[in-house]
Amino acid sequence: MSDTQRVQTGFAAVNGTTLYYEVAGAGHPFILIHGHLLDRRSWDDQFAVFAQRYRVIRYDQRGFGDSGLITKGESYSDRQDLYDLMHFLGIESAYLMGVSGGGALAIDFTLEHPEMVDALIPVTAGVSGFRPSEEMMKQHPDVVRLYANLNEAFEQHDIARAVEISLQLWTDGPGRLPGQAEPDVRERVRQMTTRNWERPDGEAQAQTPPVPLEPPAIGRLSEISVPTLVILGAWDGPNPLEQLTAEIPGAKKVIMAETAHHPFLEKPAEFNQIVLDFLESLKP
Template identity: 40%
Template sequence: MTGEQPGETSFAPVTGTQLAYDVCGEGSPLILIHGGLLDRRMWDEHVLVFAESFRVVRYDVRGYGESQMPNILYSDAQDLAELLGVLGIQKAVVLGLSMGSAIALDFTLNYPHMVETLLLAAPTISGYKMTSAEMRQRWQALVSAVKANDRTRLFDLWANDPMMPQAQEYPAAHQRYRELLSEYSFVHPKRRRMPLPFQAWGGMRRSFVGGLGGIRRRHALICSCIVDSQMKTMV
């Protein structure tokens, strides 16, 4: 399954549901995991650039975009492993943004043999509690808007958050985020399996941090593009 143009959606069977995905390009596999409140379309500005050097797979996380979320116990990391199995991918470069970075980290902890390179943009960590009172307050306001299915309030809070690119600086990105958020599913994970504890990274440090120099040389394209993508892509 290589060489498809972005937008040609396929569905991969995983535990209890199907994940929507598309594939573009040839070469070593590169997996793109989108941020929260969004879906795989957030990579529209990047996928063709990445596809010049990689076989790019982007997918909708369970409950987002075109991927459904039945009421069963599940794991985002296991979903990704099963997706790669369907595609015949044994090892890949994994790139996650925000929520997607947490999934990428959990995947790496559970399936380290399947990760060639781990790339994180605006990373978050599953199960890591916020220590800043200001951040907790801002997050609680977002959670309240999500629970109320208040799309207008959600956009106002999230798109105007100090961490996000502002409309006056990046008007195109701001508008694109509004378009994607307008289709947010408001499907909330209720039966997600708890990931491995944060302390589990202690045993992984040597394996991944020790090879960063080679990663930068081999995948300079990704490193340079991610700097720019953080200025254009939300969540």
């Protein structure tokens, strides 16, 4: 990384916890939000590339990576954490990209603080308030089975088994056989997921979700008015945004072939170009 891309690191004290963050580059702020299997390092293939054009911020959410612990039963808001981190870093508004649970956070944050988001990029993201229908579950019995096995592994406190099931469910994806994702991608996700679930607050994290957005995003996507790019993986499990993207005014959708829940890890060069082309198209 060149001198102009030197990484600034630190801890922001927000809402009774500390958030570890890294900042590189100059230009319009661009915040990367990791998924709930991962941590900030999942953006290793994007961070330096995007920092050549933007001021890029990545951070560990509360309960992940090097950020502070979650206390069982203690109320907190991941949207407020992000809001206060942006103020800590002097950021009035930014491009926002999040994957999976981090994508759901990005969507919720955009609905709660539209003035602080200049563009939204949800990647294989969830949608708060979404509940799969019985018909959807009947159409995807393998996914239902893997979720049941994952819950069983957690109940038995078998972290190694839970991690392997999560790799089959999301990193391989139901569109591939178990273990078919690239070994290096599986190993990167395995290390991050294992570290998260072995943290002292791993159980508290599972039992103490953040305060939800009310009303949730599922009935409010039409309120999103910022430029939006939805990125999905062709081999991922069923994702509500595959159909719901049309509810976001003017949103674009890209489905990346031969990828599952982590297209930015599986095909980083292609993913990065898709994102950069979208952001460049926003310039006057």
